[in-house]
Amino acid sequence: MEALGINLGYLLIQIIAFIVIYVLLTRFVYDPLIAVLRDRRTRIQRGLEDAEKAASARMNAAAEAEKVLQQARVEAQGIVDEARGRGEEVAQQVQQDARSEAETIRNDARMAAQAERDAQLAGLRGQVAAISIAVAQQLIGASLDESRQQALINDFFAKVPDSARALSGDVTVVSAMPLDDAEQQKVQNEIGAESVVFEVDPSILGGLIVRSADQVVDGSVRSGLGEMSQRLG
Amino acid sequence: MTLNWSGKRRWIALILVLASLVVMFNWPPVVPVIQLPGEIYPSGEVFGLPITNTFAGSVVVWILILVLIRVVGSRRPRDGGEVPRGGFYNFFEMAFEGLYGFIGGIAPERYLGPIFKMFMTIFVVVLLSNWLELIPGIDSIGFLHPHVHEVDGHTELLEGFDTATLGGVYYVNGQCPWVSPDVAATMSGEALQARADAGCHSGIPAMEEPDDPAEASDDDHADEAADDEHADEIDYHHVEPGDPAVPWVILPYIRVPSTDLNMTLAIALIAVVMIQVMGFRALGIGYLTKFFNFSTLLKSPLGGIDVAVGLLELIGEFAKILSFAFRLLGNIFAGSILLFVMSFLVPVIVPWPFFLLEFFVGIIQAIVFGLLTAIFMSLATVSHHHDEEHHEEAAAGAH
Amino acid sequence: MEEAVVVAGKAIGAGLAMVGALGGGIGIGLAVGGAVQGMARNPDHTGTIQTNMILGVAFAEAVAIYALVVSLIILFVLS
Numbered sequence: 001m002e003a004l005g006i007n008l009g010y011l012l013i014q015i016i017a018f019i020v021i022y023v024l025l026t027r028f029v030y031d032p033l034i035a036v037l038r039d040r041r042t043r044i045q046r047g048l049e050d051a052e053k054a055a056s057a058r059m060n061a062a063a064e065a066e067k068v069l070q071q072a073r074v075e076a077q078g079i080v081d082e083a084r085g086r087g088e089e090v091a092q093q094v095q096q097d098a099r100s101e102a103e104t105i106r107n108d109a110r111m112a113a114q115a116e117r118d119a120q121l122a123g124l125r126g127q128v129a130a131i132s133i134a135v136a137q138q139l140i141g142a143s144l145d146e147s148r149q150q151a152l153i154n155d156f157f158a159k160v161p162d163s164a165r166a167l168s169g170d171v172t173v174v175s176a177m178p179l180d181d182a183e184q185q186k187v188q189n190e191i192g193a194e195s196v197v198f199e200v201d202p203s204i205l206g207g208l209i210v211r212s213a214d215q216v217v218d219g220s221v222r223s224g225l226g227e228m229s230q231r232l233g
Numbered sequence: 234m235t236l237n238w239s240g241k242r243r244w245i246a247l248i249l250v251l252a253s254l255v256v257m258f259n260w261p262p263v264v265p266v267i268q269l270p271g272e273i274y275p276s277g278e279v280f281g282l283p284i285t286n287t288f289a290g291s292v293v294v295w296i297l298i299l300v301l302i303r304v305v306g307s308r309r310p311r312d313g314g315e316v317p318r319g320g321f322y323n324f325f326e327m328a329f330e331g332l333y334g335f336i337g338g339i340a341p342e343r344y345l346g347p348i349f350k351m352f353m354t355i356f357v358v359v360l361l362s363n364w365l366e367l368i369p370g371i372d373s374i375g376f377l378h379p380h381v382h383e384v385d386g387h388t389e390l391l392e393g394f395d396t397a398t399l400g401g402v403y404y405v406n407g408q409c410p411w412v413s414p415d416v417a418a419t420m421s422g423e424a425l426q427a428r429a430d431a432g433c434h435s436g437i438p439a440m441e442e443p444d445d446p447a448e449a450s451d452d453d454h455a456d457e458a459a460d461d462e463h464a465d466e467i468d469y470h471h472v473e474p475g476d477p478a479v480p481w482v483i484l485p486y487i488r489v490p491s492t493d494l495n496m497t498l499a500i501a502l503i504a505v506v507m508i509q510v511m512g513f514r515a516l517g518i519g520y521l522t523k524f525f526n527f528s529t530l531l532k533s534p535l536g537g538i539d540v541a542v543g544l545l546e547l548i549g550e551f552a553k554i555l556s557f558a559f560r561l562l563g564n565i566f567a568g569s570i571l572l573f574v575m576s577f578l579v580p581v582i583v584p585w586p587f588f589l590l591e592f593f594v595g596i597i598q599a600i601v602f603g604l605l606t607a608i609f610m611s612l613a614t615v616s617h618h619h620d621e622e623h624h625e626e627a628a629a630g631a632h
Numbered sequence: 633m634e635e636a637v638v639v640a641g642k643a644i645g646a647g648l649a650m651v652g653a654l655g656g657g658i659g660i661g662l663a664v665g666g667a668v669q670g671m672a673r674n675p676d677h678t679g680t681i682q683t684n685m686i687l688g689v690a691f692a693e694a695v696a697i698y699a700l701v702v703s704l705i706i707l708f709v710l711s
Contacts, residue, residue, distance in 0.1 A: 004269060
C-alpha cells in the first residue's frame with residue numbers, strides 16, 4: 001500500500017472533498033439549472049400550444065367572418081327579395097285596385113244601363129198589357145174589370161212556377177219586364193230563398209225563369225208557346 | 234470580447250515553433266523521475282500528512298470547481314424565460330442539458346435526479362483532474378530535489394542531473410547526467426573534457442575543483458564533493474540547490490491528481506457505495522437477495538447455482554472498486570508518461586497530436602467513469618427476480 | 633552488475649505484463665466492429681448501441697488497463 005502511495009489520510013480527505021463538492025454542486029448548480037431547464041421546456045411547450053391555439057383561433061375567426069358575410073349576404077338577398085316582392089305586391093295591388101275600380105265603374109255603368117232599360121221596359125209594360133188585353137178583348141169578346149186585369153198582368157209577368165218553391169241558395173230570377181219592389185218581395189217570399197238576383201230578358205215574353213246553382217225552372221211564356229207549337233204541330 | 238487576430242496568429246505560432254526549436258537544442262529536455270505515489274513536498278507536513286504534489290493538484294481542481302460554481306451561479310438565468318447570452322455559461326448549459334438527456338435515456342425516471350447528480354459530479358471532478366495534464370509546466374516546473382534514497386540508514390544516490398541557472402532560475406541540465414566521482418574516475422579524459430565543455434559540475438576530477446570555487450555555491454560543499462571517499466557524510470536533505478555532489482531532479486509543484494491512487498480510489502469507493510445505496514433505496518432490504526439468494530436452494534436441484542451466482546455478484550462489487558480506480562489511474566498515468574516521453578524525444582510538433590489524444594482520453598475516461606456509475610446505479614434499482622420486477626412496475630404504474 | 637540484472641528483470645517483466653493488452657485490444661476491436669455493423673444496419677438504434685458499446689469497451693479495456701498497471705507497478709513501484 002505504501003509503495004502504491006495509498007495514504008488513509010488522503011483517502012479520507014478526498015472522500016470528504018468529493019462529498020462537499022457533490023453537495024455544493026447540487027445546491028448551486030444542478031438544482032437551479034435543472035429547474036431552469038424544466039421551466040424553459042414548459043415555457044416552450046406552452047408557447048407552442050399558444051401558437052397552435054392562436055392559429056386555430058385565427059382560422060375560427062376567418063370561418064366566423066365568412067359565416068357572418070354569408071349571413072349578411074343572405075339577409076341582403078332576403079331584403080332585396082322582400083322589397084321586390086312588396087313592390088310587385090304593391091303593383092299588383094294597384095293593378096287589382098284599378099281593375100276592380102274599372103270593374104265597379106263598368107258594373108255601375110251596366111247597372112245604370114240596365115236600370116235605364118228597365119225603366120223604359122217598365123214604361124212599356126203598361127202599354128204592352130193594355131194592348132194585349134185589348135187584343136184579348138177583341139178576341140174573346142169579354143171585358144175584364146180593372147183589378148182583374150191588373151192581376152192577370154201581374155200573374156203573367158210574376159207568376160212563380162210551383163216547382164221553384166223548393167229552391168234554396170243563390171237564385172236568379174229572370175223576367176221579361178222589370179218587376180217592381182212589391183213584386184220582387186212577393187217573388188222572393190214565394191221562392192223562400194235568401195238572396196235573389198233579378199234580371200230582365202224581354203226575349204222570354206212573359207213569366208219567370210228561376211235558376212239556382214243546379215236547377216232551372218222554366219216558367220216563361222216563350223217555353224209555353226214552344227210547347228204549344230209542338231203540340232199543335 | 235471577440236479578438237480578430239486574422240493574419241497575426243499564424244506568425245505567433247511560427248515564432249513559438251522557432252523559439253521551441255532554439256530551446257530544444259540549447260537546453261535539451263529531461264525525462265522526469267516517474268513514480269506512482271505523489272512526490273512529497275520538501276517543506277514539512279500539515280496535520281501529520283506529508284504534502285504531495287498530487288494533493289496540490291487536487292486543490293487546484295477544487296478551486297477550479299469553486300470558480301465554476303461561482304461563474305454558473307452568477308451567469309445563470311433566474312427563470313426559463315431568460316435567454317443566456319453566449320460565453321462559457323452557455324456552453325456549460327448546453328453540455329449540461331445534453332448530459333442530462335443522455336442520462337435520462339439510461340436511468341429510470343424515478344431515480345434520474347440522484348443518478349444524474351452522481352454522474353455529473355464524477356464527470357466534472359474527473360474531467361478537470363484529467364485535463365490538468367494538458368497544462369504546460371504541470372510536470373516540468375517544481376522544486377529542485379536531490380534524488381537520494383534511504384536504504385537501511387544508508388543513503389543511496391540515484392540517477393539525476395546537474396543543475397544550471399539561467400537568469401537566477403535553476404534548471405536541470407539535460408546535457409549533464411549526474412555521475413558519481415567513482416564513475417568519473419573510470420571515464421576517459423575525452424569524455425570528461427566533453428562534460429567540462431558542456432558546463433557540467435559533477436564528475437569533474439578533483440584537481441580541477443579548486444579552479445572554479447566561484448561556480449560552486451559554497452566552498453564547504455565543493456570540498457565535500459571533491460572528497461569523494463566521504464560522500465556518505467553529506468547531509469543529503471540539506472544541500473544547497475546546485476550542489477554538484479548529489480544528483481538533482483525536478484519535483485513538480487503540481488501533478489495530475491488522477492495519477493494518484495488516493496483520488497481514484499476515493500471516487501471509486503464513493504461510486505460503489507452509492508450503487509449499493511441506490512439499490513437499497515429502490516428495493517429495500519430485498520436488494521440483498523441479489524447477493525444471498527437462497528430462495529431456490531431447496532426448491533430446485535440447480536438452486537446451488539443461484540447461490541454461487543449471488544456470491545460472484547458480491548465479489549463483483551468489490552472488483553468494481555478496483556476496476557474503477559485502476560482504469561482511471563492507468564489511463565491518465567500512462568497518458569501523462571506518454572506526453573512527457575514524447576516531449577523528451579522530439580520536443581517540437583510531434584507531441585501535439587498526443588496532446589489532442591490526451592484531451593479526448595480525458596473526456597472519455599471522465600464519461601466512462603460517470604456513465605458506468607450511472608449504469609450500475611440504474612441496474613441496482615431493478616429487481617433481480619422477474620416476478621418482483623413486474624410487481625415493481627405495476628406498483629410504479631399505479632402511482 | 634546486480635543492479636543491471638534487476639533493471640533487466642523489471643523491463644522484461646513489464647514487457648511481458650503488457651502482453652495482457654492483447655486481449656483488451658482484440659476485445660475492443662470486436663466490440664466496436666459489431667457495434668458499427670449494428671449501427672449501419674439499424675441507424676435508428678445508434679444511441680442504445682453506442683451506450684452499450686462504450687460499456688463493453690470499458691470492460692474490455694479494463695483488462696488491458698490492469699496489465700498496464702501491473703507493468704507500471706513493476707517498473708516504478710517495485711524496488
